[in-house]
Amino acid sequence: MKKSLSLLLLMSFFIMAYTQNIPASESSSDKVMEIVKHVKIGGPVLNPGQMVNNSQGNLKLLLDESQIGTTWYDLQTNSQLDNRFYRYDDGSMGAVWTMGFESSNFPDRGTGYNFYNGVEWGPEPMVRIESLRCGWPSYSPWGADGELVVSHDFTASELIINTRETKGSGSWNESVFTYTNGPATLSWARVITSGENNEVIHLISNTYGAYMGQPTGLVYSRSTDGGDTWDPENMVLEGTGDDSYFEISADDYTMAARGNTVGILIGSPWMDLFYMRSDDSGDNWSKHIVWEHPYPFLDPATMLADTFFCMDGSAQLTIDYQGHAHVVFGIQRAIADESGFGLYAWNPDYDGIGYWNDMMEPFSNDLDALAPPDLGYENTEMIEDVNYIGWMQDVDGDGVVTLEGIMNYRTPGMSSMPTITVDEQGQRFVIFTSNTETYVYTGGTEPVNYKHLWARAYANTVWGEFIDLNEDISHVFDECIYPQLASSSDDNIHYFYNADVAPGTALDGDHDYQVNRMIYGMFPKSDLITGIDESHHIPEANVSQNYPNPFSNETFVKVELENAVNLRLVVTNLAGQKVLEYTKGQVVAGEYGFKIDGSSLNSGIYFYTVYADDSSVSRKMVVK
Numbered sequence: 001m002k003k004s005l006s007l008l009l010l011m012s013f014f015i016m017a018y019t020q021n022i023p024a025s026e027s028s029s030d031k032v033m034e035i036v037k038h039v040k041i042g043g044p045v046l047n048p049g050q051m052v053n054n055s056q057g058n059l060k061l062l063l064d065e066s067q068i069g070t071t072w073y074d075l076q077t078n079s080q081l082d083n084r085f086y087r088y089d090d091g092s093m094g095a096v097w098t099m100g101f102e103s104s105n106f107p108d109r110g111t112g113y114n115f116y117n118g119v120e121w122g123p124e125p126m127v128r129i130e131s132l133r134c135g136w137p138s139y140s141p142w143g144a145d146g147e148l149v150v151s152h153d154f155t156a157s158e159l160i161i162n163t164r165e166t167k168g169s170g171s172w173n174e175s176v177f178t179y180t181n182g183p184a185t186l187s188w189a190r191v192i193t194s195g196e197n198n199e200v201i202h203l204i205s206n207t208y209g210a211y212m213g214q215p216t217g218l219v220y221s222r223s224t225d226g227g228d229t230w231d232p233e234n235m236v237l238e239g240t241g242d243d244s245y246f247e248i249s250a251d252d253y254t255m256a257a258r259g260n261t262v263g264i265l266i267g268s269p270w271m272d273l274f275y276m277r278s279d280d281s282g283d284n285w286s287k288h289i290v291w292e293h294p295y296p297f298l299d300p301a302t303m304l305a306d307t308f309f310c311m312d313g314s315a316q317l318t319i320d321y322q323g324h325a326h327v328v329f330g331i332q333r334a335i336a337d338e339s340g341f342g343l344y345a346w347n348p349d350y351d352g353i354g355y356w357n358d359m360m361e362p363f364s365n366d367l368d369a370l371a372p373p374d375l376g377y378e379n380t381e382m383i384e385d386v387n388y389i390g391w392m393q394d395v396d397g398d399g400v401v402t403l404e405g406i407m408n409y410r411t412p413g414m415s416s417m418p419t420i421t422v423d424e425q426g427q428r429f430v431i432f433t434s435n436t437e438t439y440v441y442t443g444g445t446e447p448v449n450y451k452h453l454w455a456r457a458y459a460n461t462v463w464g465e466f467i468d469l470n471e472d473i474s475h476v477f478d479e480c481i482y483p484q485l486a487s488s489s490d491d492n493i494h495y496f497y498n499a500d501v502a503p504g505t506a507l508d509g510d511h512d513y514q515v516n517r518m519i520y521g522m523f524p525k526s527d528l529i530t531g532i533d534e535s536h537h538i539p540e541a542n543v544s545q546n547y548p549n550p551f552s553n554e555t556f557v558k559v560e561l562e563n564a565v566n567l568r569l570v571v572t573n574l575a576g577q578k579v580l581e582y583t584k585g586q587v588v589a590g591e592y593g594f595k596i597d598g599s600s601l602n603s604g605i606y607f608y609t610v611y612a613d614d615s616s617v618s619r620k621m622v623v624k
Contacts (some may be wrong), residue, residue: 065474068114068121069518073100073135075507076482076498078251078410079268079313081417082138082190085496087486091118094147094167095496095520096137099128103506103513111137111151112518115168121520122168129172134160136251138191141167141198143226148191148201150177156187156208161227175227182219182234183207188250190264194257200224200281202262206250213242216249218266222282237264237276239287245271246297258319265317265327267291269310269334269343270298275317275325290327290356292365300341307336309370309377311354312343312413318487320422322604324574325358328389328420328430330413331370331382345412348403349375353390353418353432354382359575363387385463386576389430389456390415393466395437402437405448407503407510409481415454421485421493425620426574426605428458429493429528431483436468439476441503444511448503453480455493457528460618461572461607464529469495469521479503480519492522541565543610543617546596550622557594557608561587565612569594572607579606598623 076098087093092115099112110128114121128134133154142148147167151160159177164170177186189205201223211217219234240248252268260281267273273291278284295305312330319325331352335342344350352372356363363369363381371377372391373384382388392401392414411417418432436452452470456463470480483497499517504510544558557569567587571580579601582594596608601623609618 064523065519065521066121067124067517068095068116068520069097069099069112069124071097071099071101071112071516071518072103072513073098073106073109073507074498074500074505074513074516075410077136078188078249080251080254080265080315081419081482081484082136082251082254083192083256083484084137084139085484085486085494086139086141087488087494088141088167089489091490092116092168093486093494093520094139095518096139096149097498097518098135098137099125101126107133109154110134111149111162113137113149114518116520117168129162130160131174132160136188138189140191140193140201142193142201143199144197148193150189150191150203152187152189152205155185157185159186159189159203159205163227177203177221179221179230179233183209183211183217185209186219186234190253190255192255192257192262194260194262194281196259199226201227202255202257202282203230204253204255204264206248208250212236214245215247217241218248218253220264220282224281237285239274240266240276244296246299247271252313254316256317256319256325258321258323261319261323263317263319263325265290265315267311267315267329268313269332270295270300270341272296273311273315273327273329275327277325279323288325288358289362290329291354291363291370294365294367303341304338305334305336305341306367307334308367309333309350310343311370312411312416314411314413314417316419318420318422320426320574321424322426322574324422326420326422326428327356328418328432329354329356330411330416330418330432331372332413333371343412345408346406348392348401348406348414348435351391351414351434352382352388353415353430355387355389355420355430357575359573359577360387389458389463390418390432390434390454390466392434393436393454393468395439395468403435403449404440405446406435407448407479409505410508417482419483419485419495421487423487423525424489425459427525427529429455429485429525430457431455431469431485431493431495433481433483436470441477441479441501443502450477450479450503451481452478453483453495453497455523455528457525459529460620461576461609462618467523467528469523475499477501491526492524493528495521495523497521541612541615541617543619545619546608546621550624551598552624553597553599555596555598555621557596557610559592559594559610559612561589561592561612564588567592568611569596570609570611571596571601572609574605596621 100106100109110130134151137151146165149162162172185208186205187208203221221230253266264276312332315329333344333350368377368379369381371380415434433451439450455467479500486494502511506513542560546555567584569582
């Protein structure tokens with residue numbers, strides 16, 4: 001009884017908080033589509049308002065989350081999100097976002113910054129770190145113990161660099177990125193560091209105007225002395241220029257690094273999705289296709305083409321501890337007819353999160369290569385729980401995802417804005433935002449389903465269950481978007497995102513300006529990998545751990561059976577691809593041994609799975 005009463009009082013608190021200062025919505029029929037006439041609602045549907053700004057300190061939510069800042073400026077990216085959240089080896093964390101409160105023209109716009117010192121987050125910032133109006137910050141560790149932020153100025157023509165030698169403390173040192181060769185203007189920058197002590201700075205940015213044969217292009221610069229000098233300076237990397245693509249637009253790129261390996265992921269619905277890779281901190285670069293576009297020189301303003309499936313504009317790259325690249329991206333379908341180009345932003349059929357790593361073959365340029373596998377397209381290359389790993393969830397369990405309405409974003413996938421990290425054990429963790437049934441915003445002209453953050457993990461060759469990170473009562477009236485995962489070596493995933501009361505963005509006229517809360521969250525890895533057992537029990541059998549482990553040439557696995565079965569062993573890599581197979585065939589009860597020849601395998605983590613009829617057991621092994 002006491003627990004029920006506490007829950008009722010807590011629910012009353014959140015209802016009262018959300019019904020104050022309800023923002024008017026300006027959603028119109030061209031932004032919201034009613035999906036069904038009959039709506040099934042499994043949770044409370046009330047008139048939500050904005051969360052009261054807690055400027056006195058961190059608001060602790062019911063989940064293991066903290067509010068670390070706010071903003072009224074609510075567009076955090078045009079497509080791919082830059083690096084804005086980092087967790088250091090000592091457990092401290094830094095986070096940045098585009099922040100502004102004066103919604104007339106946001107003269108106060110700039111970088112909101114907060115730091116976690118290992119015990120607590122700092123006070124919520126109300127003043128930008130720059131001395132002038134800026135936007136689109138990118139954050140990275142810098143040097144042995146410092147940090148670095150790059151943003152563009154209010155005219156989107158110059159890049160502003162802020163550094164400090166001790167993270168979380170001291171004054172920021174501000175400078176303008178100066179150069180002697182390159183375009184007249186630079187904007188929408190990304191920055192990352194590489195090397196043992198994060199001493200090498202890698203900077204990419206959009207030219208914000210015609211440059212070297214492209215309407216807008218991408219240029220790369222590098223500094224090995226803390227930003228004092230740059231070499232190369234505003235270089236167009238081979239394979240990204242006008243001989244390869246019509247244009248690379250603002251925010252069509254993001255970056256990742258580990259050690260001396262640096263990756264630049266580039267792509268949009270109108271060009272290839274690919275990444276540039278350097279294994280020597282930027283001396284040499286190679287190009288790697290993730291998805292080959294059917295029309296690589298497509299100009300949406302002037303060309304016609306067949307309708308095709310594509311990425312929705314959102315994507316992220318990570319480099320794992322073995323140096324492998326992992327990419328996640330949203331899926332959409334392009335409209336292509338006499339009226340011009342666009343995306344099917346309001347069609348819930350075209351939904352999904354794609355996954356790729358550098359041990360997989362790239363997706364081809366077939367028009368239907370990225371089609372969700374359940375739509376019946378013959379040439380789809382998407383395989384559920386292999387490279388198609390995310391989609392809208394059936395929350396109420398009736399077998400159908402029922403939506404009242406959809407709000408379009410600049411990355412318009414139904415499931416979109418994915419982020420990924422891979423830990424030292426090779427376990428993958430993905431978060432994406434997705435339209436979520438039973439959670440409905442009713443404050444606009446028509447009802448719209450909220451987006452929630454959904455998480456999923458990969459371990460022991462299997463993708464696990466979907467977890468709604470926002471199903472807590474504290475997020476009943478929240479649109480949860482722009483997630484970012486930080487790399488972590490502890491027992492939790494650490495993430496950062498934007499919570500808004502109303503779906504859509506005020507900047508695009510979807511509703512009035514209102515407070516957006518910047519949220520840090522932590523979630524146990526064990527809760528994400530629950531059910532992904534290393535052992536899928538084989539009745540009346542015993543499968544040993546391989547020995548020796550780790551090994552370089554040969555290792556052995558012993559199997560004891562109490563019944564007759566068809567027995568085999570399969571070895572797979574981290575991508576889930578089969579690399580070895582040994583078959584015993586139909587055997588009687590007894591003891592059997594498998595000798596695994598690892599001489600042809602590269603060093604790294606593998607899994608071996610023993611199959612006995614329809615049952616199996618999987619275990620991890622390491623090749624030195």
